Amino acid sequence: MKLGIVGSEAAKFTVRTEELARDLIADLLDHGENISDLHIFSGDCHLGGIDQWAREAAELYKIPFTAFPPKNRQWSTGYKPRNIQIAEASDKVICITVKELPPDYKGMKFGLCYHCRTKDHIKSGGCWTVKYAKEKLGKPGEIIVIQEPCYVCGNLEGSCECMFPPEN
Ligand SMILES: [Zn+2]
Ligand SMILES: [Zn+2]
Numbered sequence: 001m002k003l004g005i006v007g008s009e010a011a012k013f014t015v016r017t018e019e020l021a022r023d024l025i026a027d028l029l030d031h032g033e034n035i036s037d038l039h040i041f042s043g044d045c046h047l048g049g050i051d052q053w054a055r056e057a058a059e060l061y062k063i064p065f066t067a068f069p070p071k072n073r074q075w076s077t078g079y080k081p082r083n084i085q086i087a088e089a090s091d092k093v094i095c096i097t098v099k100e101l102p103p104d105y106k107g108m109k110f111g112l113c114y115h116c117r118t119k120d121h122i123k124s125g126g127c128w129t130v131k132y133a134k135e136k137l138g139k140p141g142e143i144i145v146i147q148e149p150c151y152v153c154g155n156l157e158g159s160c161e162c163m164f165p166p167e168n
Contacts, residue, residue, distance in 0.1 A: 003028065004041045004090030004133070006083075006126035007050030008097045011105060013146075017098050020146050020156070021050065024096060025057045041089045043082060043126075044069035050096050050126065079125060087133040092140045095126030099147035099158070121145040 005025065013021060029038065040058045044067035045051040051067070058065035068085045070078035087093055099121055101109060112119045115127035121143070130141035149155060152162035 001037055002039045002041065002089060002091045004086045004093035004129065005050060005054040005096070006043050006086060006093065006124075006129050007095050008122065008124045008126065009045055009050075010048035010052070011107060012098055012101055012122060013049065014102045014148060017102075017146050017148055018053075020149075021096055022053050022057070024144065024146065025050070025053055026061075028094065029057050029061045029063055039064045039066070041066050041068065041086050043067065043086060043129075083125065083129040084132060087129050087137055087139070090133065090139065092142070093126075093130045093133040094141070095124055095130045095143045097121050097124040097126060097143065097145060099145050116143065 005028065007021070010018070029040070040054055040063055042051045042054045042065070044055075046069075055065055055067065057063075066089070068082050068089070070082040072078040097113075101122055110123045113121050113123045113127055115123065115131055124143075127143055130143055133139040134141040147156070147158055150158070150160050150162050153160050155162075
């Protein structure tokens with residue numbers, strides 16, 4: 001399996017969501033008997049995050065890894081052709097992003113992920129790559145959204161009622 005792993009940069013994660021993202025990547029790479037067929041492709045983002053954590057996990061598990069750094073930091077001549085390279089190289093593309101930005105995030109903010117047209121997660125360039133793989137190349141793609149666990153009960157699904165107990 002040639003797996004593309006892309007997603008958000010490091011500043012978009014908290015200490016806890018980074019930990020969850022790293023665990024998730026480790027699970028994706030730790031495929032037991034299929035592990036010898038695995039090859040990971042990623043984007044080598046200069047801001048770290050998923051691209052870097054995928055590289056570290058691949059090195060740890062001794063899985064072949066190829067990074068596609070953008071030629072420059074422009075969309076049309078840098079990121080876009082780079083994202084297409086990742087989609088073309090991969091059998092499947094997974095984008096890992098977060099539900100919400102950390103409270104101290106200083107970068108640009110958008111009200112929704114305009115690639116996916118949803119408010120379920122923050123905008124990620126990785127979503128563009130997943131969309132391209134699915135819609136232009138007919139390959140499977142997946143967007144995995146990580147969220148901060150409830151700080152009362154540790155629930156990861158956002159489905160607990162700790163903060164907003166039902167009214168009697
Ligand atoms: Zn998205
Ligand atoms: Zn809770």
